[in-house]
Amino acid sequence: MLPNKNTHRTSIPVELQDMKRSELGEKFAELHRQLQETKKSMLVIVDGWEASGKGFLLKDLTRELDPKHYEVAAFDESTLEDEQHPYLRRFFMRSPKRGQIVFFDRSFYYDLFHQLDMEEKTLNHILDDISFVEEALAHDDTIVVKFFIHHSKDEMADRIETLKEDPYRKVLVTKQDKDQLKNYKAYRKHFTEILEKTNFEETPWHILHVDDQKDQSRMALKTCIDCLEDWLSRDLTRPQLDLDFIGNSPDIVGQVDHSPIISKKDYDDIKEDLQEQAANLLFRAYQENKGVIVAYEGSDAAGKGGNYQRLTRLMDPRGYDVATVAAPNDEELNHHYLWRFYRDFPSLGRMTIFDRTWYGRVLVERIENLTPVYRWQEAYEEINQMEHNITDQDYLLLKYLIIIDKDTQYDRFMGREKDPDKQYKITDEDWRNRDKFDIYNTAMNEMVAATSTKEAPWKVISGVDKRHARITVLKDFIKRMEAFLDD
Amino acid sequence: MLPNKNTHRTSIPVELQDMKRSELGEKFAELHRQLQETKKSMLVIVDGWEASGKGFLLKDLTRELDPKHYEVAAFDESTLEDEQHPYLRRFFMRSPKRGQIVFFDRSFYYDLFHQLDMEEKTLNHILDDISFVEEALAHDDTIVVKFFIHHSKDEMADRIETLKEDPYRKVLVTKQDKDQLKNYKAYRKHFTEILEKTNFEETPWHILHVDDQKDQSRMALKTCIDCLEDWLSRDLTRPQLDLDFIGNSPDIVGQVDHSPIISKKDYDDIKEDLQEQAANLLFRAYQENKGVIVAYEGSDAAGKGGNYQRLTRLMDPRGYDVATVAAPNDEELNHHYLWRFYRDFPSLGRMTIFDRTWYGRVLVERIENLTPVYRWQEAYEEINQMEHNITDQDYLLLKYLIIIDKDTQYDRFMGREKDPDKQYKITDEDWRNRDKFDIYNTAMNEMVAATSTKEAPWKVISGVDKRHARITVLKDFIKRMEAFLDD
Numbered sequence: 001m002l003p004n005k006n007t008h009r010t011s012i013p014v015e016l017q018d019m020k021r022s023e024l025g026e027k028f029a030e031l032h033r034q035l036q037e038t039k040k041s042m043l044v045i046v047d048g049w050e051a052s053g054k055g056f057l058l059k060d061l062t063r064e065l066d067p068k069h070y071e072v073a074a075f076d077e078s079t080l081e082d083e084q085h086p087y088l089r090r091f092f093m094r095s096p097k098r099g100q101i102v103f104f105d106r107s108f109y110y111d112l113f114h115q116l117d118m119e120e121k122t123l124n125h126i127l128d129d130i131s132f133v134e135e136a137l138a139h140d141d142t143i144v145v146k147f148f149i150h151h152s153k154d155e156m157a158d159r160i161e162t163l164k165e166d167p168y169r170k171v172l173v174t175k176q177d178k179d180q181l182k183n184y185k186a187y188r189k190h191f192t193e194i195l196e197k198t199n200f201e202e203t204p205w206h207i208l209h210v211d212d213q214k215d216q217s218r219m220a221l222k223t224c225i226d227c228l229e230d231w232l233s234r235d236l237t238r239p240q241l242d243l244d245f246i247g248n249s250p251d252i253v254g255q256v257d258h259s260p261i262i263s264k265k266d267y268d269d270i271k272e273d274l275q276e277q278a279a280n281l282l283f284r285a286y287q288e289n290k291g292v293i294v295a296y297e298g299s300d301a302a303g304k305g306g307n308y309q310r311l312t313r314l315m316d317p318r319g320y321d322v323a324t325v326a327a328p329n330d331e332e333l334n335h336h337y338l339w340r341f342y343r344d345f346p347s348l349g350r351m352t353i354f355d356r357t358w359y360g361r362v363l364v365e366r367i368e369n370l371t372p373v374y375r376w377q378e379a380y381e382e383i384n385q386m387e388h389n390i391t392d393q394d395y396l397l398l399k400y401l402i403i404i405d406k407d408t409q410y411d412r413f414m415g416r417e418k419d420p421d422k423q424y425k426i427t428d429e430d431w432r433n434r435d436k437f438d439i440y441n442t443a444m445n446e447m448v449a450a451t452s453t454k455e456a457p458w459k460v461i462s463g464v465d466k467r468h469a470r471i472t473v474l475k476d477f478i479k480r481m482e483a484f485l486d487d
Numbered sequence: 488m489l490p491n492k493n494t495h496r497t498s499i500p501v502e503l504q505d506m507k508r509s510e511l512g513e514k515f516a517e518l519h520r521q522l523q524e525t526k527k528s529m530l531v532i533v534d535g536w537e538a539s540g541k542g543f544l545l546k547d548l549t550r551e552l553d554p555k556h557y558e559v560a561a562f563d564e565s566t567l568e569d570e571q572h573p574y575l576r577r578f579f580m581r582s583p584k585r586g587q588i589v590f591f592d593r594s595f596y597y598d599l600f601h602q603l604d605m606e607e608k609t610l611n612h613i614l615d616d617i618s619f620v621e622e623a624l625a626h627d628d629t630i631v632v633k634f635f636i637h638h639s640k641d642e643m644a645d646r647i648e649t650l651k652e653d654p655y656r657k658v659l660v661t662k663q664d665k666d667q668l669k670n671y672k673a674y675r676k677h678f679t680e681i682l683e684k685t686n687f688e689e690t691p692w693h694i695l696h697v698d699d700q701k702d703q704s705r706m707a708l709k710t711c712i713d714c715l716e717d718w719l720s721r722d723l724t725r726p727q728l729d730l731d732f733i734g735n736s737p738d739i740v741g742q743v744d745h746s747p748i749i750s751k752k753d754y755d756d757i758k759e760d761l762q763e764q765a766a767n768l769l770f771r772a773y774q775e776n777k778g779v780i781v782a783y784e785g786s787d788a789a790g791k792g793g794n795y796q797r798l799t800r801l802m803d804p805r806g807y808d809v810a811t812v813a814a815p816n817d818e819e820l821n822h823h824y825l826w827r828f829y830r831d832f833p834s835l836g837r838m839t840i841f842d843r844t845w846y847g848r849v850l851v852e853r854i855e856n857l858t859p860v861y862r863w864q865e866a867y868e869e870i871n872q873m874e875h876n877i878t879d880q881d882y883l884l885l886k887y888l889i890i891i892d893k894d895t896q897y898d899r900f901m902g903r904e905k906d907p908d909k910q911y912k913i914t915d916e917d918w919r920n921r922d923k924f925d926i927y928n929t930a931m932n933e934m935v936a937a938t939s940t941k942e943a944p945w946k947v948i949s950g951v952d953k954r955h956a957r958i959t960v961l962k963d964f965i966k967r968m969e970a971f972l973d974d
Contacts, residue, residue: 033911058804067796067809068842074805081566105805168770283655309554317545318561318592322554330816355555424520 001195002150002188003209012215016222021214024221025064031228032065032101040141040236041096042228045107048149049187050177051159053213054105057149060217061224062103071096074105077114084289084347086390088129092342095133096142097334108133112194114176116186125392127197132385134203139378140336143231144202147220148195150209153184241377249449252460253441256403262467271310274474279314281481282351286319288485291395292351294477297359297447298402299440300430301412302463307402308353310470311477321346325356337361337371337379338386348394357399358383362447367439380450391455396484399456400473401444402463406437488682489637489675490696499702503709508701511708512551518715519552519588527628527723528583529715532594535636536674537664538646540700541592544636547704548711549590558583561592564601571776571834573877575616579829582620583629584821595620599681601663603673612879614684619872621690626865627823630718631689634707635682637696640671728864736936739947740928743890749954758797761961766801768968769838773806775972778882779838781964784846784934785889786927787917788899789950794889795840797957798964808833812843824848824858824866825873835881844886845870849934854926867937878942883971886943887960888931889950893924 035042044061046054062070073094082090088108096102108130111118118126134144151159160177163169180187199205206223210216285292294311296304312320323344332340338358346352361379365371391397404412413434416426433440452458459476463469522529531548533541549557560581569577575595583589595617598605605613621631638646647664650656667674686692693710697703772779781798783791799807810831819827825845833839848866852858878884891899900921903913920927939945946963950956 033908055803055805059801062804063800066792067799067840068792068811071808072804079566079568081568103804168767171774280655287658305553305555312554313550314546316542317549317559317590318542321558324555329818331818353554421520 001192001199001205002207012210012212012219016215016218019218021060021217021221022064024218024225025060028061028221028225028228029064029066031225031232032069034232035101035228036069036099038232039098040143040231041098042101042224042231043096043104043137043142043144044101044224045104045109045144045146046149047106047109047113047147048208049151049156049191050174050180051156051163051172052149052151053159053216054149056213057147057208057217057220058103058105060214061220065101069099070101070103072103072105075107075110078111081347084349086342086345086393086395087126088133088389089342089345092133092336092339095137095335095339097331098141099334109194109198112198113191116183116190125389128385128392129389130198131200132382132389134200136336136338136382136386138202139375139382141236142336143227145206145224145227146203147206147208147223148191149216150207153181156181156184237372238374240373243377243380243450245446245449246377249442249445251441251445252448253401253403253444256460256462258405258408258462258464260462260468261465262471264467267467267471270471271474272314274471274478275310275314277478278311278474278481279316281478281485282315282319284485285351285396285481286349289348289394290485291346291348292320292481293345293390293395293397294351294353295357295359295397295399296353296355296402297357297363297399297444298463299404299409299437300433301409301416302402302404303466303469304355304402304463306466307400307463307470307473308355311473312353315351319349320351320353322353322355325354325360338382345390345395358386359447359451362450363440363443366443367436380447384451384453387451387453387456396480397456398477398480399458400476401448401458401460402469403444403460404463406434408464409434409437488679488686488692489694499697499699499706503702503705506705508547508704508708509551511705511712512547515548515708515712515715516551516553518712518719519556521719522588522715523556523586525719526585527630527718528585529588529711529718530583530591530624530629530631531588531711532591532596532631532633533636534593534596534600534634535695536638536643536678537661537667538643538650538659539636539638540646540703541636543700544634544695544704544707545590545592547701548707552588556586557588557590559590559592562594562597565598568834571836573829573832573880573882574613575620575876576829576832579620579823579826582624582822582826584818585628586821596681596685599685600678603670603677612876615872615879616876617685618687619869619876621687623823623825623869623873625689626862626869628723629823630714632693632711632714633690634693634695634710635678636703637694640668643668643671724859725861727860730864730867730937732933732936733864736929736932738928738932739935740888740890740931743947743949745892745895745949745951747949747955748952749958751954754954754958757958758961759801761958761965762797762801764965765798765961765968766803768965768972769802769806771972772838772883772968773836776835776881777972778833778835779807779968780832780877780882780884781838781840782844782846782884782886783840783842783889784844784850784886784931785950786891786896786924787920788896788903789889789891790953790956791842791889791950793953794887794950794957794960795842798960799840802838806836807838807840809840809842812841812847825869832877832882845873846934846938849937850927850930853930854923867934871938871940874938874940874943883967884943885964885967886945887963888935888945888947889956890931890947891950893921895951896921896924 046058048054058072062072075091078090091108094102112123112126137144160173160181163173195205208216208220210219282292294308296308298304308322328337328340341358344352361371362376366376387397413426413430416422448458448460461469461472533545535541545559549559558581562578565577578595581589599610599613624631647660647668650660682692695703695707697706769779781795783795785791795809815824815827828845831839848858849863853863874884900913900917903909935945935947948956948959
């Protein structure tokens with residue numbers, strides 16, 4: 001994919017030759033202003049050989065833009081803290097908001113490009129993560145433009161010499177520069193492989209290999225202009241998908257067996273021992289530096305809160321967090337819907353319990369028409385892929401769906417209304433949602449059908465007998481954690 | 488301040504002896520629910536000797552609380568990333584939201600307690616930061632309750648032995664435990680000194696030194712209950728302050744000399760050289776690992792945006808960010824008003840330009856009555872203290888106030904309305920604010936009088952001639968940066 005030594009380098013098109021960079025920059029700035037009026041956004045990735053002039057290019061790309069509405073995020077080697085989180089986190093956190101352009105100086109490709117001898121398994125994780133994030137962003141109306149600056153071995157040697165002679169810039173010559181120069185051929189082969197593997201249809205690489213740095217800026221500006229212009233002119237809405245499980249999923253939720261009961265005595269007999277086992281297992285996860293994510297969904301008033309309070313009763317409170325998921329705030333709405341979950345996923349060695357989750361996308365957002373149909377339809381696949389990537393990276397994901405029947409819900413709502421200590425728990429919205437009880441059940445059935453994967457199956461549990469539900473979760477937690485930690 | 492060896496340890500009051508911890512916990516949980524209905528919040532700090540049972544206490548304090556509305560933040564040694572930010576940042580970020588209780592397992596006292604031989608200068612920085620943050624939180628209706636768990640040398644030795652014998656917990660015995668045990672006497676003296684220095688009237692230490700761990704939990708729960716009950720019952724509004732500069736400040740803003748003009752030719756002659764110097768200085772700050780904060784305030788349409796675009800024109804875009812400060816969002820409103828600025832301050836080696844700043848507190852929030860009078864009045868002192876602490880920690884803070892007169896503003900507003908490319912810049916709100924032109928000038932005069940400190944003076948600049956304003960900022964930036972970096 002990289003130009004051969006013998007191939008002529010990309011020559012600059014005639015119509016660009018005489019254009020000032022500032023003219024091109026202003027055209028880009030004009031499109032940038034148009035972008036701000038839309039819900040679309042743009043991510044520009046600048047990568048390439050060491051010492052290939054990424055800084056020069058970034059300066060030229062951004063010079064005419066309004067600094068209020070763009071950001072430059074420079075990525076270096078991951079820190080220890082980065083490594084304690086899902087690989088994508090630090091990149092996802094910096095992805096553009098609606099209306100914004102973000103420039104990545106290096107990116108989620110950093111490790112791929114820099115490590116010649118990456119383990120196959122790690123390589124595949126990262127490739128999975130990258131194809132996932134680029135597609136997810138594109139689905140969310142972010143155009144991703146990727147530049148790779150190429151230069152020949154001689155050029156690289158020249159650049160490094162020039163840098164060394166500059167009193168201000170000589171500190172920029174790093175061990176990595178020298179390493180790439182020394183092993184130029186191996187890196188060239190390596191880059192070519194990575195570039196080919198990640199030259200996706202929607203997010204292809206633009207290889208820059210131009211004699212003159214200013215011409216290079218002209219070409220990159222032109223590419224940005226063309227891509228953004230096209231993106232702005234496009235109607236990005238998509239047709240509905242034809243998903244075979246929609247309107248056609250087994251009624252798992254309706255068929256839950258609500259008969260199991262655990263007596264107060266049995267419950268008191270076994271509860272504490274299970275809670276202690278659960279606490280010890282969480283401590284082992286801490287020792288083994290593994291992360292645990294517990295996702296709770298289910299009917300309103302099914303007893304989710306009481307359930308995880310029993311799960312965590314004997315756990316060290318420093319070892320876990322509870323994330324309550326409500327309607328997204330402004331900042332969250334300005335990003336991909338999974339953005340806030342990447343932010344909140346636990347670091348390795350810790351657990352986060354999600355009270356309501358990313359599945360809101362295919363439940364409340366679907367039912368209340370908060371999201372276009374094609375977007376929540378796409379979420380099933382996006383979520384599966386995200387969960388696959390996360391569970392592949394030292395995380396255990398447990399998904400509990402706590403279900404009650406309509407009569408039980410009615411009794412609990414009435415009970416809450418009568419109890420002054422619990423009145424705050426019941427709102428008009430709860431009663432409105434109740435009218436949609438059956439629609440929610442259908443949506444839950446389809447969610448279970450579509451997202452009960454091998455790595456992260458749904459555990460569907462009757463919440464009619466709260467003691468039964470609590471013991472079931474405790475036992476399942478212990479079983480899954482033991483299998484996970486024995487791995 | 489710590490109990491003597493010969494002094495009897497704190498004995499548990501009779502009325503607490505027979506109380507179950509769960510009873511006390513439930514009382515605490517009830518107050519916690521009341522807290523959620525208010526704008527108040529609570530921070531509980533648990534510190535003490537190594538291996539003194541902080542985890543046990545935290546578990547007992549939190550067991551009955553609704554996990555949706557409390558958090559436990561455990562702090563360890565600062566990471567490299569923490570050290571690249573203002574000292575308070577990682578703690579401030581985790582401070583409680585309105586209605587919430589947050590427990591700190593260790594805290595901003597971490598370094599103080601752990602380093603026996605801290606340099607005087609560092610010690611004083613941290614003490615300044617701590618007294619600042621505790622007072623700032625209290626002013627913002629957060630009650631801060633601080634526990635220090637004390638134990639004797641023999642008890643400490645016993646605890647460590649017990650831990651070592653526990654297969655699950657033995658990994659918890661650290662080098663620091665052994666170090667404290669070995670140098671018990673020196674640490675005891677050190678702790679006493681720190682505790683005495685930070686035993687502030689509003690946020691005193693509660694020393695726990697109780698035989699039985701369960702009794703210790705009872706006493707700590709009782710303290711939390713008493714403190715929170717008192718806090719909830721208190722009317723926290725305060726009377727207006729009598730500030731001598733209010734209604735009594737020199738008319739610096741009204742008296743700005745608007746006559747200086749720089750011709751297009753002169754401007755073009757000198758601009759680029761200054762921009763290059765500025766860019767090189769920012770690069771030096773990066774090399775020397777110093778941080779730069781540039782704060783812009785001033786009249787509407789004074790040309791702030793155009794001004795800093797000229798300042799940054801030749802700078803490496805990876806070296807700085809622009810933070811545009813608008814009305815706070817929900818999450819920001821739920822925290823101290825300085826919270827979002829601690830979040831956005833640059834790491835060392837970088838620069839952040841704030842387009843509008845924390846001074847909104849004493850400008851728009853004051854004028855539009857968005858904040859009670861006593862709160863914006865207190866802000867002058869809080870801001871001075873914050874700026875003092877920040878500039879004491881390798882940051883340079885530059886504050887530019889760009890002023891235009893009323894006629895110039897009128898012309899610019901009209902000009903914007905006529906220019907299709909600039910219409911988006913002018914809103915009804917701008918015209919409304921214009922009616923308050925003189926009130927804003929008064930507020931700016933009082934702001935300058937109260938917050939023009941030696942470390943961070945206001946530079947008041949006429950924006951009537953934009954070229955003059957740009958060159959003035961460039962020159963001032965260069966002068967201040969040179970002095971800062973030569974330090």
